[in-house]
Amino acid sequence: MKLSKYFYVTLRETPSDATMPSHIFLMRGGYIKPVSTGIYSMMPMGFRVIQKIVNIIREEMNKIGGIEVDLPVVQTAELWSESGRYQAIGEELLRFKDRNNHNMVLAMTHEEAMTDLVRYVLNSYKQLPVMLYQFKTKYRDEARARGGLIRVREFLMKDAYSFHTSQEDLDRHYQEEYDAYLRIYRRVGIEPVVVQSDTGIMGGKVAHEFMLDTPNGEDYLILCKKCGYQANREIAKFQRVPFKGDENAALEKVATPNSESIDELTKFLNVPAESTAKCVFFDFEGKLITVVVPGNLDVSEIKLHNLLKAKELYPAEDSLIKACGMVPGFASPINSHDTRIIVDEAIADSFDLVTGANEEGFHFKHCNPKRDFPKFEVADIAEASEVCKCPCCGELLTETRGIEMGNIFKLGTKFSESMGAKFLTAEKTTAPAIMGCYGIGVGRLMASVVENSHDDFGPIWPKSIAPFQVEIVPIGKEAELVELAEKFEKELEAAGIDVLVDDRDERPGVKFKDADLWGSPVRIAIGKKGLANSEVEWKFRNEKDFSMVKVEDVVAKAKAYFAE
RNA sequence: CGGGAUGUAGCUCAGCCUGGUAGAGCGCUUGAAUGGGGUUCAAGAGGUCGCUGAUUCGAAUUCAGUCAUCCCGACCA
Incomplete structure (x- = not known):
């Protein structure tokens, strides 16, 4: 070409x-x-x-x-209703009507x-x-x-x-x-x-x-470098390390002014984040879902989605949280009502935790969820992170x-x-x-x-998918350069190699910059100096330096390289 | 759907605050020199300043609305 x-x-x-x-x-x-x-x-x-x-x-x-x-892109709503997905999928499914007013989808x-x-x-x-x-x-x-x-x-x-x-x-x-x-x-x-x-x-x-x-x-991916466990963070499992202090200590209300976040709370009380029970609230079909996870971890919304079989799940409004007896920023299930409580496995087995007192400016110490929380469900609901241990071998996970x-x-x-x-x-x-x-x-x-293969100047395509496998760049417009470029083009194409010849009347710099953007694995520059010795310049896109190749060897070298 | 930002020449942008004849660089056309990493010179072409309305003698510039695009978040087989 x-x-x-x-x-x-x-x-x-x-x-x-x-x-x-x-x-x-x-x-x-x-x-x-x-x-x-x-x-x-x-x-x-x-x-x-x-x-x-x-x-x-x-x-x-x-x-x-x-x-x-080969199946159609335009389909009827009826077809999607059969599987239930016409109703189950949200706005991501594009719906429209045809001229007969039939419901259709893309x-x-x-x-x-x-x-x-x-x-x-x-x-x-x-x-x-x-x-x-x-x-x-x-x-x-x-x-x-x-x-x-x-x-x-x-x-x-x-x-x-x-x-x-x-x-x-x-x-x-x-x-x-x-x-x-x-x-x-x-x-x-x-x-x-x-x-x-x-x-x-x-x-x-x-x-x-x-x-x-x-x-x-x-x-985000969660990986175990030791045993090879690999999972999307959305669903990654991990070993729980329950916090265990004094199991029998009685609940104690302490003043914690201006400590609405776990960060502020742990600094104020000088306790580790994993010794706190964090409440996160969701609105599921109008009802409040209270999720409790260790303070150093987040809730996995995907895990919650799957647990609830929810189509739509939103963060709860403060008004809904308050209606169920809890105070945002100082919340815990203690003394709550009218809410489904889902507790992460780590919390269920912990005791002597710090958690909210449901009163502005106060938290409880020595909370024992099994003893102090109302009826709750236990689930794998926290999101894995680099502070968590591999579910298979216990090694610290990486992200x-x-x-x-x-x-x-x-x-x-x-x-x-x-x-x-x-x-x-x-x-x-x-x-x-x-x-x-x-x-x-x-x-x-x-x-x-x-993303995987580029430098500052452009893509570095593998030879399997480069738009052109070889780019030939004549430097100058002398007849002998152009003729040699055409000869290479014909012979390489005959050998099944995709060739691009930059036959424009442009400066070498322009041609080289463009060649870098098109990322051909091999660039062959034909210049007068090299041609004086019957040589052309052969450069791999993924290497810095070029080498001189005899004109008569070029086609064979290319054939050998692309046959690999 | 929330938060932030941007729409001016093919591209990257300035001008807007403080209203008064539309700007630069690159690209493009023509000519010349040049010829190994976006060269140089000369002469040109090219824009109803996203759209609609308001204010004003006068709007790219102020105001309102609207559309589009991007970034962060929510969402995502």
Whole structure:
């Protein structure tokens, strides 16, 4: 490809609204063009990368028996009502009416449509297992799109769905998907961190997320460096270390003026945070939920969501807290009423705690929850952090941040049951198919690769997905330079290598800066000086220095490098 | 949905406080010199200052509303 005939743009300056490296370089290199919040056009440079990622994923899906299909984005509300998700999902699902006034949605995922397809065909256990997948646009009306392609509203996703006759067969295939995912990420140069994750609106029990470990990540990950326990912080478990002082000491009210926060309280009383019981309040369907966790930990709202099976959960207003007999800032379940009390496991086994007295400016010392609290439930409700111990081996946990590049779920029969994707077993009984689903956001993966691999000048693409694998840069416009560039272009393309020739009448500096933004693994500069010795300059994008290569060796060297 | 900020040339921004003929750099067009990390010179093209309304003799500038975009938080298969 000759650059003079291509459709491209590069930006000299960083767009004012971009902060993440992937966003900056995808904009500056002319890979993407914003159209609206979280909605982007793919320009030719970006589309080339997307297509290469798609091909890698397709190869790996086919390897494990996947069969490609293509389902619609525009779907009826009726279909989503069958699974219950038309009602269960909030504003993230974009709803609208067609000209006949029918309620419609833009699909944010395809479990319903895929289950609908399978039930149309499925009769017998002999047809299972089957795994269907597609590359399809999803629309999610995100409350807050951000970070270029990291979190968008419209995006291309590879979504796969498997259907099985038994849990064992799902387990077997789930492992195949897991392994295929590892191969996919490694082929684009990323070693993912795989964590246990929440199943959210998908339902199901087991799920894993494939994360890029990066300080720019939106998700928090809890890792054990010793035994390998890895989980999304949302659901991470940890060993409780109950605080145990004097079990029999009587409640004692102490004045704690201006000590509304745990920080102020522990300083005032000179006690450790883990010896305090912190109350956090939520409004669940109009009723007050009182959650009690150790003062050094936070409540995991996801764990609470799952425990309550809540669709919506909000922080409680002070008026609601007071109506139940508690005083914000000085609260505890002691003497409260009309509230469901959920106590973290650590608190349930602790005693001699400091907690609120439900009176402005006062706390209780020596609180023993089992003795002093009204009836309460015990649950794993606190959020894991770096002060917590591994649930498996007891080692101190570490925390890092990640970008979710993909996920896999064991769905079970949530959709097949509700939508009637059933089959006749060998025993002549009817059973719903057992399902799994597996997703990869293609654009987010492209951005993740840039986050993972770039320098101050642009992306450093792996050769598997670089828009062009070789960029040829003639320095000057003498006929012999141009002719040699064309010769290289023809011969390399004949060898199946993607080549970009910068045939513009531009200064070398301009060409090199642009080449860095396009990140080809190999750059070949053809200059008069080198040509005097029949040599050209060969430079790897990920190395600082270049080497001189004889003109006659260039094509063979490139072939060898890209054959690796 | 809360909090903060920004909308002026293709891009990055100044001008606004204190109202009076629309600015710079880069990019683009033409010409010339140059030619190994965004070179230089000359001549040009390009903007109803996000939109609507109000105040005023006069609004990019003041006021009100509205739309859009970004950042932080909430939310997020």
